[in-house]
Amino acid sequence: MESLIQTFDAWLPWVQHQSGQMLLIIRTDNAREFKALEAWGQPKGIEFEFIEPGTPPQNGVAERYNRLVLEITRALLFDAKIHKKYWKYAVLYANYLRNRTTMIKGSEDEDR
Template sequence: MIHSDVWGPCELRSISGHRWFVTFIDCFSRYIWLYLLKHKSDVFLVFKDLCALIKNQHGATIKTLRSDNGTEYINNEFGQFLASNGIEHQTTCVDTPEQNGVAERKNRHLLEVARSLMFTMNVPKFLWGEAIKTAAYLINRM
């Protein structure tokens, strides 16, 4: 099972022009795959990349995707891909982020670690994308 959530938009674009990020969290190990996004609609493209990565690198397949009811997850193209790959899509009720608690808490943890890194190193705010990726890297290794 993979938990997912999109965070953003950030009022300040990252150094590479991104305003959002999406997280995919493995339910068992809590390993994070994080992708920076220029457009919120890019979630489907990175999910397809994630499916291929998990299949090729780990010899496994995603069985269930749990997300909120965001339009980035609820559309025909995404639904057809999930159905054709046998992936069950569990969605939360509208306006209940508590039901997607794993992803919400992980995003909060990532942001807290990234803010701490940026504050400690006294770097400009437009480096938030690099700080989030570094936070994911560090959290995955703890």
């Protein structure tokens, strides 16, 4: 828990400096570690909004993106016959590939 608070303490000024605005709301799932951050955010004026458990439609875009990156990762590992210990590198590369691929609205990826 302490490392999460330290991470947020380092992240908060960076985000506020980059955006030029104060962070007011953080939306996240109902994980215990995020629930415990409410006490951290209250004196800073940060409100936490928690999505309902078991409602993937509330974060559908992120869910689709994560699923696509995992599919690319599996394809990279299986096609190249690479051991699973290199999973994290395959995920990074899959994300790199996805971010540099042009997606056309209405393509087959949108149908999922």
